[in-house]
Amino acid sequence: MTYAADVAALARKDLLLELRAKETLPSMLLFVIAALTIFHFALPSGTSHAAALGLLWAAIIFTALLGLTRAFVAEREQGMLDALVLAPCDRSAIWLGKALAVLAFLVAAEVVALPAFAAFFSGLDGRTVAAVALADIGIASVGTLFGAMAVAGRARELLLPLLFLPMAIPIVVGGVGGYLWFLALYDAIFVVLSWAAFEYVVSET
Amino acid sequence: MHLRLPTLAFVCTGLLGAAIALIFFYAPTDANQGFSQRIFYFHVPIALTSYACFGWGAWKALRYLRTRDERADLESYVAIHQGVIFGGLTLVTGSIWAKASWGVWWSWGEDQLVLFLVLFLFYCAYFMLRFSVDAGPARANMSAVYALFGVALIPVSFLAIRLSRSFIHPIVFNSHGPQMAGSQFFTFCVSLAAMLALFATLYQVELAGKRVDAHVRELRELLA
Numbered sequence: 001m002t003y004a005a006d007v008a009a010l011a012r013k014d015l016l017l018e019l020r021a022k023e024t025l026p027s028m029l030l031f032v033i034a035a036l037t038i039f040h041f042a043l044p045s046g047t048s049h050a051a052a053l054g055l056l057w058a059a060i061i062f063t064a065l066l067g068l069t070r071a072f073v074a075e076r077e078q079g080m081l082d083a084l085v086l087a088p089c090d091r092s093a094i095w096l097g098k099a100l101a102v103l104a105f106l107v108a109a110e111v112v113a114l115p116a117f118a119a120f121f122s123g124l125d126g127r128t129v130a131a132v133a134l135a136d137i138g139i140a141s142v143g144t145l146f147g148a149m150a151v152a153g154r155a156r157e158l159l160l161p162l163l164f165l166p167m168a169i170p171i172v173v174g175g176v177g178g179y180l181w182f183l184a185l186y187d188a189i190f191v192v193l194s195w196a197a198f199e200y201v202v203s204e205t
Numbered sequence: 206m207h208l209r210l211p212t213l214a215f216v217c218t219g220l221l222g223a224a225i226a227l228i229f230f231y232a233p234t235d236a237n238q239g240f241s242q243r244i245f246y247f248h249v250p251i252a253l254t255s256y257a258c259f260g261w262g263a264w265k266a267l268r269y270l271r272t273r274d275e276r277a278d279l280e281s282y283v284a285i286h287q288g289v290i291f292g293g294l295t296l297v298t299g300s301i302w303a304k305a306s307w308g309v310w311w312s313w314g315e316d317q318l319v320l321f322l323v324l325f326l327f328y329c330a331y332f333m334l335r336f337s338v339d340a341g342p343a344r345a346n347m348s349a350v351y352a353l354f355g356v357a358l359i360p361v362s363f364l365a366i367r368l369s370r371s372f373i374h375p376i377v378f379n380s381h382g383p384q385m386a387g388s389q390f391f392t393f394c395v396s397l398a399a400m401l402a403l404f405a406t407l408y409q410v411e412l413a414g415k416r417v418d419a420h421v422r423e424l425r426e427l428l429a
Contacts, residue, residue: 142354149347153337163334163351166327167358170365177368186361193357200270200346 010097241305258288
């Protein structure tokens with residue numbers, strides 16, 4: 001099989017699993033709507049668009065975190081990560097397949113979250129949508145790599161936010177400020193780095 | 206090794222003594238900030254040393270991934286450990302300086318200080334990661350990857366903080382070189398050398414301790 005076919009098969013497996021079990025996506029959707037509702041009450045009435053936008057980014061990061069902690073649960077519980085590592089495919093394909101599945105979940109959650117945000121708060125502009133799209137790529141790639149690290153540890157779900165949140169700070173800056181070039185730069189750096197590094201994270205030697 | 210550590214410690218003590226003497230008796234008092242500006246000679250060298258620690262840790266991590274040499278893994282860990290200590294000191298000295306010159310303990314306008322907060326959070330999680338995974342090649346791999354992400358995060362975070370900043374930090378170095386008088390620059394250089402020597406000494410001490418520790422564990426396993 002070619003690299004692309006491996007990646008497609010792995011991503012398809014994750015999406016199919018989600019389609020059958022319906023575990024991650026519904027909880028992400030509920031979480032993001034609940035978070036936006038909380039933010040409505042947390043913000044004083046008549047706050048600026050900028051304040052609401054900042055909270056949107058907080059909601060996106062935490063929703064992504066919720067999805068990412070679930071990303072490797074199936075692999076962990078069934079010991080499937082070992083099987084995947086043993087499979088005769090490039091190990092970075094495991095990362096790419098998983099990252100694509102995570103990206104799909106994120107986009108699906110945001111397809112609901114962004115209109116909800118626009119309705120609840122002060123609308124939405126194209127720049128924010130573009131920034132969210134770019135940020136998703138960075139979140140999915142770094143988050144998938146760190147998710148694979150976190151499941152190997154004893155602390156597991158506890159560990160991922162600690163590893164991931166400092167990495168997410170530049171994403172929030174780029175998103176809130178609307179610096180699309182900066183988000184693209186972040187994606188370029190960390191997609192390549194995560195892609196190259198994944199092999200080491202899952203190998204036992 | 207037996208000779209190097211005492212020599213290093215001796216040089217380090219001398220440099221630190223010289224730096225402290227220069228800072229308090231030789232460097233001129235700043236016209237604007239007065240006496241409190243002297244903390245600059247501690248704060249900035251400590252910060253730069255912290256970068257050096259993280260950089261060294263990442264270099265050793267890269268070495269580990271290339272050679273699979275367990276010593277490189279330990280060296281990377283020790284360097285990052287020292288980096289976190291120096292980073293913590295940077296936050297403390299920066300806070301004190303901010304309090305003395307602006308009257309606040311924390312200022313989000315200070316790029317470097319905010320960057321150190323981000324790095325401090327990032328590298329503290331390094332220890333959480335390391336201590337939650339059982340010792341072995343898998344842990345060494347993950348630690349190395351995480352350390353390498355750290356050095357990639359430094360410039361990216363720095364850029365991010367620059368983008369989000371307000372302009373109150375005094376820029377001492379700019380593209381035209383250091384904006385310091387000769388005596389100030391000399392004091393700064395001695396202080397920087399002293400901090401780097403301190404790092405080297407502490408690094409060797411901790412490394413020696415950890416190596417003995419590992420050796421004892423090996424011996425105990427042989428006996429058991």
